[in-house]
Amino acid sequence: MTKPKGRGRIARAIAIGGGLAALGAVGALGAGATLARRAVEPDRLVDTPVEVRGLVQEGDRTLIVLRGEQADLPGQYSFVFDGPDGHARLGPVLDERSDDVIREVLSVERGDLRVGARGRITGWWFTEPEQLGLRVERISYPTELGPAEAWIIHPRRARKRRWAVHVHGRGAPPEETLRGIAPLARAGITSLVISYRNDPGAPIGAHRRYGIGIAESRDVDAAIAEALHRGAERVTLFGWSMGGTASLIAATGGAHTRVIDGLILDSPAVDWAALLRYHASLFHAPRSVANIGIRLLDTGLIRGGEPDGIDFTRLTPDAFAERLQIPVLIHASTGDTFVPCAGSERLAELRPDVVQLRLQTRGEHVRLWNVAPEPWERVTEEFARAIPHPPWRGA
Known part of the structure; x- marks a missing residue:
């Protein structure tokens, strides 16, 4: 999708502003802009509540x-x-x-x-990958913006040429994903835990902001290329929150879809427009404020991590469902108050042939493992073991 520039952007700004008269244009536009910026700006302050x-x-x-x-x-x-x-x-x-x-x-x-x-x-439990008791290599891998740090974590008994790429969520460190290593290691899968743009140890992204999964998916593509370079033949993507968005994009339209055999997602952000509307509602803002924020990001009037704006039409359950061709396991919680599980439920409803939804009633955002580690790991391991070899790659 080509984004409007120059006059097109100005015209869209006028159109947005013109629709705000009944709301109090300045206040509504300002609130929408604030919501948009919060969606794409990396967190700079560590809160201590x-x-x-x-x-x-x-x-x-x-x-x-x-x-x-x-x-x-x-x-x-x-x-x-x-x-x-x-x-x-x-x-x-x-x-x-x-x-x-x-x-x-x-x-x-x-x-x-x-x-x-x-x-x-x-929710992080491990501070270093070595705490898992497995062999670790600390490497960097090339991305379109420059080298990014990563860890390779080797299982004790590796299944030949089976790898996984682990993608953390927005504002979290790679350590977030280490809870997912053990069940995959027991299944014999070698894990590549990555940093991506705007992380410490990785390049700065466009405008120093996130692409809410779209830009980051290209770093996932680069990580898959690194795994292939090191001998992988098939790769499972394991994404958390916005890392789930990036993994879905890489699996449904990235550079290496033919080698991706499955997706494991924890608390994924599957529907970004609905997510921004939900966060606006937490502050009792009308739906129109969220819609303004979405349009500002879409047109690039508020800059995100994609130079020409963020295409929200790509970030919906319906769009992902249309292109899914591989098995997906989703861990989600009805108790998630940051990324509601409705998007995951909608994706599972649309594609019951490939999506397995494990829905629990307790557990905050990306803290599902913390509530019940044993069933979380058991289901993850069983799913990883059962992923079939992609048919287009041969037996």
Whole structure:
């Protein structure tokens, strides 16, 4: 799709502005622009909504008292504190007292965990790939913008020429994906965990902004090329959140669709227009504000990671369903308040022949593993083992 430039963009801006009179044009346009920028700008600040209120030694275990946002999520989590310097693993909630939540400290990988420390609850469980107990190679791979860092994680018993590329979500580090390595390693699959544009250790993208999966899919293509160069014959894509969007795009229209044998997605962003409308609704903004933001990104009036604007028609369940040719496993949760599962449900409804939807009732965004690791890993491993060899590649 060719995006309008010059006069075309100005005309579209006038058309957008002209439709805002009844809403209060300046306010609605400003709100739409803010929503659009938030969708494509990498996060610059690390929020610290959780505070350590107490540390209690109880026999041979340490209990931590937390207060703040998502401190009470069900399951086991990492607590990242003191910026990126501190990391502790916390067990499930043991007790809640007023606004305080009590958990067990399972381990402290780095930093000084102390009363008064501030941080956030995350789904990441591993801080380094070596913690998986598998052989790791740290490499860089070439992308269209320059070299990007990556890890190759080798299973103990590799299945010949079977690889997977793991793609993290928007604003998250590659460590996010390490929860998905073990079930694939047990299936004998070699894993390539990548960074991509705008990550530390990777090139800066266009305008220093995200392409909400479209631009990033070309880095996924480059990672697949690296796996092929190193001996892969078939590649499974494993995407998280916006990494799921990038994986879907690479699998349905990328440069290496013929070697992609399957998709595994956790909390994927499947319908971006609906997602922006949902986030606008959280602030009680009318639907028209989200539509303005979408049009501003689509036309390139608000710059994203695609120089000519972001084509939202490519980022819908219907568009993906039309082109899917390989099996897909989706982990999604009705408890996801950041990327609602409706897009995943719609994709599964449209393509029940290839999409397996594992829908759970508890689990925040990309934190499904943390609530119930065993079933998450079991289903993932079973799916990975059962992916057939792409028929066009021969037996």
